[in-house]
Amino acid sequence: MNDSESLAARYPVLDALPPAARDRLEAAARWMRVPAGQLLFDDHQACEGFPFVVEGSVRVSKCAPSGRELPLYRVAPGETCIISSSCLLGHEDYNARGVTESDTLLMLLPKAVFDELLGEPAFRGFVFHLFAERIADLMQLIEEVAFRRLDQRLAALLLGKGRVLHVTHQQLADELGSVREIVSRLLKGFAADGLVRLAREQVEILDPAGLRRLASAGKSS
Template identity: 80%
Template structure:
């Protein structure tokens, strides 16, 4: 560990500066710094949870995987955020029940399980964990509502918006984001193209009618 890394850690997680000097020193002496390439699996279903990750750079995509290979993205862990799956596994002494994969080169500070348990005795750290735990639960509840109550065409239209006029993305990547399958997403995209909402080409979606997509995201489409 060096000074620049410690400074970046404090910038991302200012709560750590609220720890007592002795607690912070004990923690930093025992952490593990990891630089992980994109596409690396940090943890998987049924794997023992050995520590709590602090993301300093990059991002981690956490998803629930089915035996048939389908995935439902749950959330991303960006710098300054926490992984609710890791915290729940550590607090409940359970194995992982989801998969975490890096989306880009990622710099992590890994807090070993024993150190995590010790830090939970520090009120600032404990409050930080439970506060972000509550935020993640709210995010997951919103995801459940979207999956349960919104039609897939609405969710796809909402996903396409806000990413610029041209998206360089495959149909499979969009399906993964939605927890669906490529064939269904391809059919919906073709329907969007038939309505002149988008123009499709190889690994690219061009937004032609953002207002139309917004209406679709809000109301759904009777044509699908």
């Protein structure tokens, strides 16, 4: 399967476009193979196009001047980046940061062609449907950050990833939009309570039921 076939498989909506629109898309497509850890876009940069992720994933986060980051969402194959679409629709610069989490293949659709394709009902419906889904995810994130304690969010983050997590305290802090010192203190408390065992770049889950009780405590109110 070549790159164009992979693109169509990941984004079936493209097959619903009229032949002329598909030809316009294919002619304007800018293909990019990007290594893991590469900065794709950042605050105050101009948005040059609409990305279609074919392989890999992109982590989108909001960054503070202090260097702290709050992860907003990930763009996996077949998904869209609402920061990119909102910037294109509103003619604004980026207001978040996008970094590849793994080796990534993407197709960037230039802004002019993106604007043209919005005139096609199938493409317009695709963009706004996923836009609505992302907004719902972001509302859930806001609720988590605003109304749940950090220890509850950390407990939830540790669950569902197996018995042993090979992860640093800094990586956990980045996922939570917190700082390493606070997360380390919470993990030490978890260890003292017998919930986890800590080692270098490793967290072993000893009491998943206890973590689950802690994680769900913030959802009962």
